[in-house]
Amino acid sequence: MNEIDKKLTDKEVRPTAMRTLVYQQLAKQNTAVALTDIELAFTKADRTTLYRTVKTFEEKGIVHQIDDGTGISKYALCEPGCNCEIENDLHLHFHCSNCDKTVCLTEHKIPQISLPDGYVAEDVNLVVKGICSGCSGS
Amino acid sequence: MNEIDKKLTDKEVRPTAMRTLVYQQLAKQNTAVALTDIELAFTKADRTTLYRTVKTFEEKGIVHQIDDGTGISKYALCEPGCNCEIENDLHLHFHCSNCDKTVCLTEHKIPQISLPDGYVAEDVNLVVKGICSGCSGS
């Protein structure tokens, strides 16, 4: 059994051919991807299958979903230490308004947020929009 | 000219009957509302008109759009001091996973976020999901 299949199995996801390929595809990316992006990479596979593959990955803590404010869900592999399933991994995300790419800034954790009395936080989403390093030319 | 019409005029929005009514409706709310919510309040008006009214309000800095992670855009009147047009008003938003309501926490400003070299921030969106004070019973 190869590396990827082992990772899937560890997360209780049966390593089918499709899933392995999707995982590989995600591992190649350095940005978060939309379902449509994955679809384009696998023209032969059905959208629904890819959709459910990603959803399964999400449920099992293999990827996390990112709402970058574009209205299109993005997905990215979780980092080795990430515990999305239990408690959300609280790094921030950056969406470039120039190249439209969304990246995980896994080193940049979300600061503690104070809330008014009576409010209970379960999850925090912090997205910074602006110009990425690739586009700002530095 | 009444209060509302004056506010609209100040923001360079011509105070039509429809716009005045929509403003009134928004002023009544204590939570952010979706276009569909506004639609329900004005069964006689067309959805498109309401849509464009809200968009106009947004462009002119009368309301700000909120992406609360539900996939449905919410809108709320800007506070008197808010300068959305120039620089985004950086308060945080709270979305209750129980009652599904989204509120502006205008007193809670978004902290300064540090970014890696080369990244330039233009806008920050911070949404906390959890249980609101009304639902937590305190």
Place this chain on the structure above:
DNA sequence: AAGTTAATGCACTTCCATTGCACTATAATT
């Protein structure tokens, strides 16, 4: 190998955002 369970593919649906175009109201000009 037979039976059971899970994954996949296709078709279809729903929901919201958005646009084009005709019509109407408002404002400006003569």
Place this chain on the structure above:
DNA sequence: AATTATAGTGCAATGGAAGTGCATTAACTT
């Protein structure tokens, strides 16, 4: 006041993405 120009409104239609039902196929269990 009548005419012209501009802006707002309503209807119809489109588009994009998420999600579901069901039949088929593949994978695992015994």
